[in-house]
Amino acid sequence: MSLEQILEGIPRGSADEALAREVNFETLPAHIAVIMDGNGRWAAQRHLPRVEGHRAGIESVRAVVETSARLGIRVLTLYAFSVENWKRPAAEVGMLMTLLKRYLRLELDTLNRNNIRFAVIGRTDELAPDVLDELAAGQEATAQNTGMLFNIALNYGGRAEIVDAARRAIEAGVAPAELDERRFSEFLYTAGQPDPDLLIRTSGEMRVSNFLLWQIAYAEIWVTDTLWPDFRRRHLLEAVLAYQKRDRRYGGIKPAAALSR
Numbered sequence: 001m002s003l004e005q006i007l008e009g010i011p012r013g014s015a016d017e018a019l020a021r022e023v024n025f026e027t028l029p030a031h032i033a034v035i036m037d038g039n040g041r042w043a044a045q046r047h048l049p050r051v052e053g054h055r056a057g058i059e060s061v062r063a064v065v066e067t068s069a070r071l072g073i074r075v076l077t078l079y080a081f082s083v084e085n086w087k088r089p090a091a092e093v094g095m096l097m098t099l100l101k102r103y104l105r106l107e108l109d110t111l112n113r114n115n116i117r118f119a120v121i122g123r124t125d126e127l128a129p130d131v132l133d134e135l136a137a138g139q140e141a142t143a144q145n146t147g148m149l150f151n152i153a154l155n156y157g158g159r160a161e162i163v164d165a166a167r168r169a170i171e172a173g174v175a176p177a178e179l180d181e182r183r184f185s186e187f188l189y190t191a192g193q194p195d196p197d198l199l200i201r202t203s204g205e206m207r208v209s210n211f212l213l214w215q216i217a218y219a220e221i222w223v224t225d226t227l228w229p230d231f232r233r234r235h236l237l238e239a240v241l242a243y244q245k246r247d248r249r250y251g252g253i254k255p256a257a258a259l260s261r
């Protein structure tokens with residue numbers, strides 16, 4: 001959006017204001033994807049049950065969603081629950097689903113006020129009916145919004161998505177000769193969306209954890225040691241500024257190097 005929009009919510013004279021003023025609004029990432037990691041460690045550091053880390057992580061979700069929308073990011077995707085996360089204790093899985101439902105119910109007004117459209121990516125058909133109802137209500141209530149698209153990746157796996165896309169392409173009767181990268185991407189959960197330009201991972205792990213495997217082919221990766229429940233507007237601004245300093249080449253060479261050949 002604009003500097004004014006982001007400055008509206010930032011205290012004057014703060015470090016966040018200085019960071020926001022450094023952002024180049026002409027070269028924002030179109031799509032930011034986030035692997036929210038470190039909730040368990042955050043809770044362990046405080047001798048709290050793991051679920052308290054997830055609960056605290058909701059405040060970070062709020063901060064990132066609002067800051068991204070104010071910046072004018074077109075798509076934000078948060079990795080909330082992977083296909084592998086079912087291996088966690090049932091009580092933790094149940095709590096994650098409860099937090100998600102509660103978040104959607106409580107945040108609908110804020111999403112609408114910020115013109116944010118909500119969507120879910122993943123194998124949603126395997127989710128419980130009460131979760132599906134809440135997700136459907138959230139998508140329906142924000143369907144008319146024209147601002148940022150906010151994807152929650154839920155029961156999501158990058159390999160599962162590629163398998164699902166292949167199945168859909170076969171079901172749609174696409175002939176092998178017709179199938180190229182552009183056509184294939186139309187069968188992904190993110191069909192029609194720009195690929196992530198920036199992938200953020202919290203808590204210092206250097207892994208992509210089966211997240212958006214197809215779509216992150218050329219994404220810039222930014223990893224911070226900050227644990228997800230501590231992640232705030234400042235960290236997102238730092239990530240965007242770091243992204244804007246990167247030299248993206250998509251497998252090519254720098255224009256200056258090309259000239260000297």
Ligand code: FPP
Nearest residue numbers: 036037038039040041057058061080100103
């Ligand atoms: C990873 O931390 C985090 C998750 C598996 C879940 C993230 C979910 C939320 C923040 C809450 C709901 C989300 C939304 C979008 C409303 P971890 O438990 O793997 O942490 P650890 O690696 O320190 O154990």
